[in-house]
Each structure stands twice: as C-alpha cells, then as structure tokens.
Amino acid sequence: MQATRVTAERARRLWLNLGLALTALLLAFAGLMAGSEGWSWRSLMAPDAALIVGEIRAPRTLGAWFTGALLGLAGAVAQGLFRNPLADPYLLGSASGASLGVVLVLAASALGGQAISLASVDALLRVGLVGAAFAGALGGVLLTLLLATGAQQTTRLLLAGVVVGVVLSAISDLVTTAAPDALRGKQVFMLGSTGFLGWPAVLLMAAGLALVLPLAWRLARALDALSLGEATALTLGLPLARLRIVLVAVLALATGLAVSQAGLIAFVGLVAPHLVRRFAPAPQGYTLVASAAMGGVLLLAADVLARTLIAPQELPVGVLTAVLGGGYLLWLLHRRGVR
C-alpha cells in the first residue's frame, strides 16, 4: 500500500517535471516570436532577427523566467520556513523592504544630480541596486520576525508582515515625496516590468539562482524536519537557529535580486508553491526546485501575454500577475471554502 502511494507520487512528480519543462520550452519559443507585431514566425528569420530576437526578445524571455524562478523559490522557502501557506515575499515585508532599498538608491542618485532610470542602469549600478534591495529585503523580514517574536504564531507573523510592509512602503512614498525625481522611476518599478531585461540582468539572475538554489536544496531537510514541528526538529539534532538565518538570507537574496531587476511583481511567489503542492505533494527539496520552475513558467507566460495582448503597446506585467494569481487564489477559496 505504502509502496504504491510512493510510486503514484513519484509518477505525479515525473508528470509535473515533464509538464514544467515542456511548458517552459513552448513559452520560450512563444517569447521569441511574440513582439511588438504580435505573433510572427517570420520575425525569427527576418534580417533584423539578430537584433530583435537575439538582443531584445531572448534576454527578455530568459529574464522573465529567471525572475519568476527567483520569486517562486523565495515563496517556497518562505512557506516552508514559516510553515505557513500564505507566506510570500509580499506578506513578509521583504518585497517592500527590497523596494525601499531600490527607491533609496534612486532617490540618492537623483538628489546627487545624476538621476538614473531603472530601465537601463549600468552593471555596476545594478549590483548597487541588488545590494540595496537585498539589504532592504533582509531588513524587512527581520523586522517582521522581530515584531512577531519569532515565526511560531501564524496570525501574529502575518499581521507583523502586513504592518511592516505597509510601514516600509509608506517610507518609500515619503522618500519619493522628498525627491520627486525618483518618482518616475518608482512608478515604473512598482508596476513591475520585464521590458528592459537585457543580457547583463539575465546573467546576474542566473548567477544568483545558481547560488541560491543548491543552498536551498541542501537546507530542504531542515524544512522537512520543521514541517513536523519545532520540537521534533530539535530532537533530530538540527541547529535550527543557524539554519533559519541562512534560509532567511536565501529568501532575501532571491527576493532582492528579482525585485532589483524587474520591480515588484506580485503573487508569483505565493501561487507557484501552491500549484506545485497541488499537483505533486512531495518533500521540501522537490517543492523548492519545482516552485522555482513553476514561478519561471508563470512569469514567462504573463510576460508573453503582456507583450501580445495589446501589441505594440504593453501591459505592466506585475498587474497581469496580480490579476491572474489573485484570480487563482480566489478560485481556490471559492472551491474549498474559507479555511
């Protein structure tokens, strides 16, 4: 009996792997074809393909996938770490912390006379933005944990996360009031945008994911132990405090990277782990990796839609993910009743 269940779970995981890989490939092709003229096969063979496809669509497509993957991973880590299916970079204050970091950099450079646009910053400046976003995200989560006095109580944690999120975004509003030049960059940023993801951004995020994903994979056992309850985890002899700190750092780094490159993109981090668990319940290690893949697929799909729905105009991709992700959650609530 036990054996058949395990095989069934394994089969489901296999299907999910296949499905995610296939969808990602299909969407990547779609991403290469979808542009300011809507769908077009011919653009792949056109004389300007090296420019349009090679320098704009390819990095944008990959970049959207990586951003989504980082957010999906961050969401899965958060939900495992806080044993809370509602935890996500948004609800823990880390996204608003990251955006405060970015806004501070934008405002500082605007006040310093050389206003920069988020759209096209130098590699150096990108690293600066990433650093600020990382620090902000870390600060946000830590503040939330401090206010909630740990992650034990779900309600307390979520309440603290919401409060920290509101306060931090109020502070970034305050900063932009003081430095109106930063306001324009901030607006673009708040809506989330994949439009200006180039090869440097892709490389940066790929490197970040390569660093964060194996780390999270290795720590997944701690998450598994945590899911049995804190006391059990302690009796297993895990150095919980240290593992938690590393996991929070992973969460902050993934969030900070994604936010600094593409702005605030809602719901991917929340929805991706849900979808994975729904299709294939599995140990945390698998959930983490699959959530990253799922997040990538979700954001890539949203990006392709944002590009094509009203081409050559664009929808802000963050608005699209909020509508789609929010719609999915509402549907879940409706189907299962409020729990």
Place this chain on the structure above:
Amino acid sequence: MVELTAIDGRSRLRRGAVAGLITLALLAPASAATVDPGSAEAAPRAPENGAIAQLAMRSGVTAQAKPQGFRAAQTSPRSAPTERITVRDDRGVSLSFAAPPARIVSLLPSLTESVCALGGCARLVGIDRFSDWPSEVQSLPRLGGLEDAQIERIVALEPDVVLAAASARATQRLEALGVKVLVVESDSHADVKRTLDLLARLLGTPQEAARLWSAIEQDLQRAAALVPLARRGQRVYFEVASAPYAAGAASFIGETLTRLGMANAVPAELGPFPKLNPEYVVRIQPDIVMAVQREIDAMPRRPGWRHLRALQQQRTCGFAAGRYELLVRPGPRLGEAALQLAECLAALEKR
C-alpha cells in the same frame, strides 16, 4: 512630466469620477445642488434673512451673498458694477460671478501659466506644488496637487474660484464647502485655445485671449519655418517616460510636431501616451529621438537600443529637465515649446 501624469490618469479617473458623482448625487442631494448654481441664481436674494444667506454661503452658489468686506476692497478691480460674468466649464457646469474673480487658486501648472499670460497673475492667491512659471508665482502658497490638494488651506484662502483639471479629486469636496471650481481639460491645442478663451472671459478681459493666441500662432509659424527642409517629414520618437511611454501623434506634443512639419513614429491609433514594447522603437527606427537628456544618455544601455541609428548618428534632442517641463505643459507657452523643438531640429542640421 508632472502634468503628463495628470493627463494620463485622467481617462482612468474619468469613469471613477462619474461614478463618484452619481453616488454623491444619490447620497447627498444637498451637495449635488451646489453643482448647479444656475438654479440658485434665479432664487430671490434676501440678505436680511440671515439663515438663508448663510445657507447660500455654505452651498457657495451666490457670490453676492458673501460679505463685500475687506477682501473685495483690497484687490478687486470690480469698481464699476458691470454685468455678471457667466462661464461654462468643460464639465458643462456654468459658473456665475458678479465681478471678475479677484482671488484665484490654480491647481495645475498650465492653468497657472495661462492666468499669468492673460495678465491675471496678481489675482492668484495659491498654486499647486508643480507650478513654477512665471517667477512671480514662486512666492505664493503651495496647496498640494490634483491628487492631494489641501482643502483646508484652500478654503481658508477664500478664493473666488479654483481652477482644476477633470482628474482633481478635490473638486467635489471644495464645491460642497462652497468654493467655486472651474474644471478644464487640456489635451490638445484646441483645448488650450478654448481654455484661454474661458479664462480670459473669467478674468473680465476677453480680448486678451485672441491676442495671446495669435502670439502663440505666430510662434508656431515661426518655429515651423525654422525646421530645415531636409528634416521635414522625418519620424520623431518623443519619450515622456522610460517605461517607455511615448507622445504619440494624438497627443498635444504630437500636434506641435505636426505643426512643425514632422511625422510621428507613434501613430495616432495608439492613443496620446501609449506604453510601448521597447522592441517596437528599435523596429521602427525613428529618424529623430527626443527625451530628457539623462534618458537619452541612458538609452544606448537598454537592450538592443544601441542599434538605433538615431542614437548612433546623434540625431537626438535631449532637453535639460527644466526645459523639458516646458514641452509637456499644454499651456500658453505652447509656441515657445514649438520654438525650442524647432531650434533643436535646426541645430541637428548644422552638426
């Protein structure tokens, strides 16, 4: 840009505003009545009846019921009791004044500029936070913006009229508090001309509008003549924000470019300020790129944009932030803005 954001938000807000108006009308018939001053004008005035006078004051429908005390004597040019001034604003609401308003609050930079250009600068008692021209307005109290106007300070200034855009959130609140609000749209050259007419009549100097508009026309023609022949008909990409949002042919900036004999890289079908796929700009290869200078500097670092021939060959008009503001304000400096664009185009030729 600031003004552009306002314009941009307007279409979004319009439906909301309509819905809000309907709700307001349903919920509070008393405040809805203040929207229609015409009816109150017809009612007999009874200054000796304190209660009625007070009521009228609160609903803000009879300028005459206000005490004709210190304020009027101080600043108003209403020496001779001429005929009443009645103007209909862009909402279709008609406002009536016993004399040209002597205390004016403007909540939009282009309206501040229009009032001053029509010679009414001295009558301004408060402005929004972005108004910065002409220099004499700089010392006036700043009362917030369209989204966050400081109602209390505005009411305390006892303005005879507040000038606002359709997207202003303060309009209903101010009207409920008995302040007259003149709502105008400024989305096109025709809007600017109509607004100038409206404001000139409001200020009691209707002839000023024609004078000002013919000066603007002259500037526009002078600017068009400045554009080198070789540049005429070339396609301009004018970026208003780095998302990227462009000023399409349907915007007032697009209209100015058309007057200069230039083509627009963004067709009118896409609306006045569309958010474009960045790839679109690379694909259409505009002949000339116009934007704030710092965005022009940053453009080659956007993915693929270094292949824009206009950037490679420096066929760009980058404007310093202060000069750029002038371009994106649909107001009386329209002609000056056109001249600025034309001067850049002429300078491109010499390079």
